[in-house]
Amino acid sequence: MSKEFTCSIKRIRFDENYQPADSTRLTTNFANLARGEHREENLRKTLRMINNRFNALAHWDNLTADRYSVEVDIISVDMDVEGNGHTFPIIETLQTTIVDHKDNKRIDGMIGNSFSSYVRDYDFSVVLPEHRDKNLASITPDNFGELHGKLFQYLLNSEAYNANFHKKPVICLSVSTSKAYYRTANQHPVLGVEYRQDDYSLTDDYFHKMGLTVRYFMPENSSAPLAFYFAGDLLSDYTDLELISAISTMETFQKIYRPEIYNANSSAGEVYQPSLKYQDYSLTQIVYDRAERSQMAVTQGKFTEEQFIKPYQAILEEWAASYDVTSEVAKKNVSKKQAA
Numbered sequence: 396m397s398k399e400f401t402c403s404i405k406r407i408r409f410d411e412n413y414q415p416a417d418s419t420r421l422t423t424n425f426a427n428l429a430r431g432e433h434r435e436e437n438l439r440k441t442l443r444m445i446n447n448r449f450n451a452l453a454h455w456d457n458l459t460a461d462r463y464s465v466e467v468d469i470i471s472v473d474m475d476v477e478g479n480g481h482t483f484p485i486i487e488t489l490q491t492t493i494v495d496h497k498d499n500k501r502i503d504g505m506i507g508n509s510f511s512s513y514v515r516d517y518d519f520s521v522v523l524p525e526h527r528d529k530n531l532a533s534i535t536p537d538n539f540g541e542l543h544g545k546l547f548q549y550l551l552n553s554e555a556y557n558a559n560f561h562k563k564p565v566i567c568l569s570v571s572t573s574k575a576y577y578r579t580a581n582q583h584p585v586l587g588v589e590y591r592q593d594d595y596s597l598t599d600d601y602f603h604k605m606g607l608t609v610r611y612f613m614p615e616n617s618s619a620p621l622a623f624y625f626a627g628d629l630l631s632d633y634t635d636l637e638l639i640s641a642i643s644t645m646e647t648f649q650k651i652y653r654p655e656i657y658n659a660n661s662s663a664g665e666v667y668q669p670s671l672k673y674q675d676y677s678l679t680q681i682v683y684d685r686a687e688r689s690q691m692a693v694t695q696g697k698f699t700e701e702q703f704i705k706p707y708q709a710i711l712e713e714w715a716a717s718y719d720v721t722s723e724v725a726k727k728n729v730s731k732k733q734a735a
Contacts, residue, residue: 398714401475402555403482406490409467411438437681441647442467444679448643449493452585452614453636456497465504465640466492470559472550476707483703485546487511488564491640504640505633507564509648510624513699514543515601520696535597542711544604548720551606551626562632566607566624567645569653569669571596576611576620576667583630585638586612590620590667598622606720614642618659619669621645651681 407413412435445467450460457463468490473482488511491504518540526536550556551563570576574592581589590611599609602624610629613620621642623629649657655673704711 398710398717399478400549400714401478402485402550402553403473403475404555404559405471405473406468407471409438409469409489410442411435413438413469440679440681441651444647444650445643448646449639451616452639452642462495462497463636464494464496465643466494467644468492470506472555474546474550476710484513486550488566489644490560491644493636493640502636503561505565505637505644506560506562507566508641508644510564510566510568512543512547513695513703514546516692516696517699517704518543518601518696520693521700540601540604542715543601544606545715545718545720547605549718552720562637563626565629565633565638565641566602567641568598568622568624569649569656570611570620570622570667571598572656572669572671574668576663576669578663578665578667583612585614585635586623586630586642587614587617588612588620590663613663614646617646617657617662619656619663619667621649651679654678 442465446464447460449463449465450457453463454460470488470490471484472486472488474485475482487509488506489508490506491508493502493504494500495502522536522539526539527534530536570590574594574596576590576592579589579591583589590613592611595603595609599622602609605624606626607624608626608629609622609624611620611622623641625632646657653671654676655671656669656676658679659673659676661675
């Protein structure tokens, strides 16, 4: 029987008063925006962009384009490996809540959206470069991303996750600059035009080990497709408003973080190759330190190696070898039936 780890969930509101916690993963978009002399102005502008984009997409019964606003909570997950109260910050993600000012009610938005992971930083910023330095013949080491994938699926099957959230997360990220994307004839009323690609990126494969499938959609009036990672059925498991909350939140962050792609002055064509060297784009007037974000990934990866991987290596290896995602899902389904 696989060892049990304890997951705990904390949340903090992302608003103009947001102050990143000392333990937060500093490479995240939201933490980067909330530091420095422009922090409050950054946060106000970011939230305004999210709200404006949401109302533009949720345009029905919304003549003045101000019916909705979006609240964003940062969700942090800590894991206690040994059961002694010492925890490590595994994952940070976002949860949105939609405020309907016309009907005066609050509606659950999407859980997921952004995705920050110390262990992913370790894999991509420590394990992968070391492997490529030693072995040019192989792109990735054996079992690359498998521990991280199992930890993520363990979280989704945990009591802590299911006590707080009723649906699986949808992660919405930038498309890869190393791949070409092809427009299809499929068009969704909210997600927009679907794109496809024939050669999955390293990130796509990494998320597949987390139990997530990927589809690429370019919403109306967007410059480029977004990559949506999900478990289940993206088109039928979520409401239109949930999907819009993910698009408006993550497209805003991508316009700030990757304006060359998501704030370009022309939209993706039939065949689209994303590039950070594209020159015809607009800036958002929101201060963002992209260089710091890249540099910190290495720092966070080494921190993970020292504080999580090495101290718990024997436990984690034994756990990963015996952890069966399928049996965990089956066990959870039995518990649900018994509760009903």
